[in-house]
Amino acid sequence: MAKATFSILRGEAGGGQLVDYTTEVTEGMVVLDAVHQIQAESAGDLACRWNCKAGKCGSCSAEIDGQPRLMCMTRLNQLDLTKPVTIEPMKAFPHFKDLVTDVSWNYRVKKGITKFTPRKPDAADGTWRMHQEDVDRAQEFRKCIECFLCQDVCHVLRDHHLHDEFIGPRFLVYTANLEMNPIDTENRLDELRKLHGIGYCNITKCCTKVCPEEIKITDNAIIPLKERVVDHAFDPLAKLIGLVTGKIPGP
Amino acid sequence: MADYQTFDHDVLVIGAGGAGLRAAIEAAGAGVSVGLVCKSLLGKAHTVMAEGGMAAAIGNVDDRDNWKVHFTDTLRGGQYVNNWRMAELHAKEAPDRVKELEAWGALFDRTKDGRILQRNFGGHRYPRLAHVGDRTGLEMIRTLQDHGIHQGIDVHMEVTVTTLLKRGDRVCGALAYDRQQGQFRLFRAKAIVLATGGVGRAYQITSNSWEYSGDGQALAYEAGAALMDMEFIQFHPTGMVWPPSVRGILVTEGVRGEGGVLLNNRGERFMFGDIPDNYKAQTADNPEEGWRYTQGDKNARRPPELLTRDHVARCIVREVREGRGSPHGGVFLDIQWIKEKLPNAAEHIRKKLPSMYHQFKQLADIDITKQPMEIGPTTHYIMGGIRVDGDSQMSNVPGLYAAGESAAGLHGANRLGGNSLSDLLVFGKRAGEYAARFAKDNPAVAPDAGEVNERITEALAPLERKNGESPYRIQQDLQTMMQDLVGIVRQEDEMVRAAEGLAKLKERATRVSAAGNRQYNPGWHTAIDLKNLLTVSEAVILSAIARKESRGGHFRDDYPEKKPEFGGHNHLINRAADGSMKLVAQPIPPMPDELKRIVEEMK
Incomplete structure (x- = not known):
């Protein structure tokens, strides 16, 4: 059987170093299998998150040979096994231990986004009428598995640490999903501009490249939101109408 | 004195999948304070x-559907050992x-007139599953x-409960540890809802993640609640x-709902060769009719690939055993063939x-638009679990509720696809509602501090033990062992060996040690988790040995037929006074005439 070496970041917050583990590799193996094998063979306390092992829960995000990826969907035959494969935790979040980071910031951010509020039901039985074409757009955003890899690569968060001012691509996608839900009645354009820092995004599309769900984060979520924000905040005609009628113009 | 943090909630919900979340939402809506414990991160x-969808007789695609049809489909699929009250409530409330x-x-995906779209699924007479692609x-x-x-709701992420605490008969709290720091948490609660999911980790080949170690079932059992129907495990085909x-x-x-077919290595659609009598009237007898059914022809009957999961899984095992399997020990699932029928198939x-x-x-x-898939059965779901009251979801321990996969009853001997997601919603809601009511009607009682300390010491033992x-x-x-001896095809001598093997494993588990901090x-x-896995495995083995017949997810090579004398009762597992596990056969209460009539009408 062939063997491969994995260089895994071990240690607790503020410290840690790459430790080499060599283990057997078999056909079809993914990085998460190697991590599990190493846990069972020689590093019982190696910390990593995982759940579904099928790319659906978004728990096992890590940086593999420097690339942000899901460990369960990264096959070993896509990697160069002639040298040690490095496995490190995501860098945009505080390190906790080994491959585990503290992602709780993401959960706090989500809570701060104005929640979904539907219009009155369209039918007497309390249901709505929406056509497939109307829901297609938001459905794309709802594929998100919250792996936070897009947050991990976003330079505003990763390099500039603007976590207090910018909600990151994941939550711009989340906001887009709410804004483009056909029956939602809220308007989140002011909070996007003033509280959630949409202006920080300079559409480098790094987030789109790493999305395991292939959501077109920049093109389909962020750019349309930016356009709506601009139209809403800076459209002089709308502002005038708003002043005269007392109504806030919709998106 | 062990060190721990204390939290007070009126209702504590353990488990944050569909049932736990729904229970927590309902309880919070009733105005009580709610704590929600998740073993992983939230979400x-x-x-x-879950992929296919949630079953509810909304009748958007076929207006012949209604709760009565859904009710009888659920009982037929469960081979009539279901809790009929739960099957009734489920069918009525799912929409x-x-x-x-x-x-x-x-x-959800939409119909042409803008309503919720519904798809076909195994064992459901009409298209019934509300869905979003295959990520429902x-x-x-x-x-x-x-x-x-x-x-x-107060959410406790990455927290695992190790013990339920009682005062007298009543449950009054739970002890847990948080994964990150390994610190203990004492939850004091007036009512507790268990929604911890299944036991798939007891098997080698499973669709379940590490979390599904039978925590709820084992915690409830230890607390004196009865488990029911633990022999009924679903092996997804x-x-x-x-x-x-x-x-x-x-x-x-x-995949099969969209027209996918099962083939053996001779290219035969082997499912046509084995259609059970009670499904003959509603199953297509030729490929053409089966295809029309998947494309929404209301006059066509469903293809045999969409028979119930227990049956399809066994047919696959038979093909493999008799040498007609695929190269890696499965059979072929082919959807690419539909290009013969549809111009834009890919x-x-x-x-x-x-x-x-x-x-x-x-x-x-594998590109499934060009090549067939290789598939085989995988441990997927346990129909059995904590025995609950059909209306309130309370176990026999006052204040202790269970919902979703951790509870038993709705699915009987075999669950229909799509009935799980609706189960989570219907009974998650009910458990939350009744737990909140219980919390309002009953005062808090304090857990015993001595017991808390003892249990903490117990939980830390693997870390203290060296070598x-x-x-x-x-x-x-x-x-x-469970895979080999208590799997999809069972027999007495193998299961007796499993019982012996389990005793040895339990013994080994007392000497387990974990390195690190x-x-x-x-x-x-x-x-x-191992302790819980061993408890539920023992319950599965005991119940499977006792059921000397084949029914639903429980198939015995030595008793391949269904026997009427086993159709009238469920198996209950209780902890005896001496700590040993005891099984009793509990007669199923008679169905009210009104429901009986519905079953007859729909035959």
């Missing part, structure tokens, strides 16, 4: 893996629970999560079989089954 529970999700932000579970858990975070590292990962029944498949396309492409180098056995090793041995230490966590 990662196994509900995300409202599904529509409610839309009010909370869910976006994700849609459901995200909707509940995003709604739930605004309901004032279509799990991936190749490459080895993906073995067991689920392939949605939706695009259609990618649209209808996006995550399956993705999963095979990435993990197996014991690896928890991973014992877990693997248990999984292999308390911080995020999976070895230690595995050691703690």
